[in-house]
Amino acid sequence: MIYLDYQATTPLAPEAREAMLRWLADDGFANPHSAHAMGRAAKAAVEVAREQVAALFPPGGRVVFTGSATEAINLAIRGGPNGPVAVSAIEHAAVRDTARWFDADHELAVDADGLIDPEVPFPEGARLVAAMQVNNEIGTIQPVERLAERARAAGAWFLCDAVQGAGKLAAPAGADLIAVSAHKLHGPKGIGALWVRDGLQLSPIILGGGQEGGLRSGTLSPALCAGFGAAAKLALERREEDAAHVEMLWNEARAVLNRWTMNGSKTKRYKGNLNLRLNGLDVARLMSDCRRIMFSAGSACASGSGRPSHVLRALGLSDGEARSSIRLGFGRYTTRDELIEACRTIDAAAKAQGV
Numbered sequence: 001m002i003y004l005d006y007q008a009t010t011p012l013a014p015e016a017r018e019a020m021l022r023w024l025a026d027d028g029f030a031n032p033h034s035a036h037a038m039g040r041a042a043k044a045a046v047e048v049a050r051e052q053v054a055a056l057f058p059p060g061g062r063v064v065f066t067g068s069a070t071e072a073i074n075l076a077i078r079g080g081p082n083g084p085v086a087v088s089a090i091e092h093a094a095v096r097d098t099a100r101w102f103d104a105d106h107e108l109a110v111d112a113d114g115l116i117d118p119e120v121p122f123p124e125g126a127r128l129v130a131a132m133q134v135n136n137e138i139g140t141i142q143p144v145e146r147l148a149e150r151a152r153a154a155g156a157w158f159l160c161d162a163v164q165g166a167g168k169l170a171a172p173a174g175a176d177l178i179a180v181s182a183h184k185l186h187g188p189k190g191i192g193a194l195w196v197r198d199g200l201q202l203s204p205i206i207l208g209g210g211q212e213g214g215l216r217s218g219t220l221s222p223a224l225c226a227g228f229g230a231a232a233k234l235a236l237e238r239r240e241e242d243a244a245h246v247e248m249l250w251n252e253a254r255a256v257l258n259r260w261t262m263n264g265s266k267t268k269r270y271k272g273n274l275n276l277r278l279n280g281l282d283v284a285r286l287m288s289d290c291r292r293i294m295f296s297a298g299s300a301c302a303s304g305s306g307r308p309s310h311v312l313r314a315l316g317l318s319d320g321e322a323r324s325s326i327r328l329g330f331g332r333y334t335t336r337d338e339l340i341e342a343c344r345t346i347d348a349a350a351k352a353q354g355v
């Protein structure tokens, strides 16, 4: 098996697994909200992890642990200012569908390269503007710093979905709320975080015991927190090394797949994401012919729906072009040889289809 689906999820880092095991051991089960010694030890581990995760964000805010980035985004939008929400046309469903909760349908358009115009007009009276840092389907990097600056000038909060950029790019400066997910940076699934700028008043959407400063009730998992913290620390320590590795992989993959057309900007992008198309390609057949290679037909979040990707459509691609697109995602644990082998296999299988 060759795993090329890093945007859907990433392999667990051995360091993150190791950090988790301590809290899955016989004496690691205490409730971190209990006042006794075992509870306090678990709480201390959660707070160490919180500091490690906080290093992914700018200074001047606090980290609220959640069950996923989807939950963090729900907290930001549904617990945020009550009023019109404007989101980009290429946001993940976690943002798009939650924004629709306000019955608002203000989409910020993107150009044919999959980039939001940093000067795109915001709708009158918008209270919250959301744009992602790195798109999960096509890898484009959005001008979030400028959008955040303009949102603030317009009196709106700015939410950045940094799920695909966290630990890889610098934290989005100027945002009021930032959502991240552990499993996209080699941490465990089942935990995310919302960074909240100091002074912002959010309302909880999950009520109960008042954990996480009253913003997100529910007992935290020390194992998941510790795994997230270790993964965040490692990502920051290895940022340059990981980026150089990804760049090398990108060049190798592009060289093999040089006859394929790339979807999204060639320059303003995270290079661990390669979204490519070949007109006339039958992607379902390709996936079945290349069963040993784990890759995606468009976004994993949208796959199975049968609908063409809203991101590729926003770029102006026809349904046929969107349906003949694949996404290859690679990163820290992908080797050069396996990537080249996978790209050659995919290209040969496409040729066997006559495209």
Ligand code: PLP
Pocket: 007, 008, 067, 068, 069, 070, 071, 092, 094, 132, 134, 135, 136, 161, 163, 164, 180, 181, 182, 191, 192, 301
């Ligand atoms: N935002 C983006 C850009 C994503 O890629 C994903 C996951 O695919 C999410 C949000 C949701 O993250 P989670 O799986 O933690 O809910």
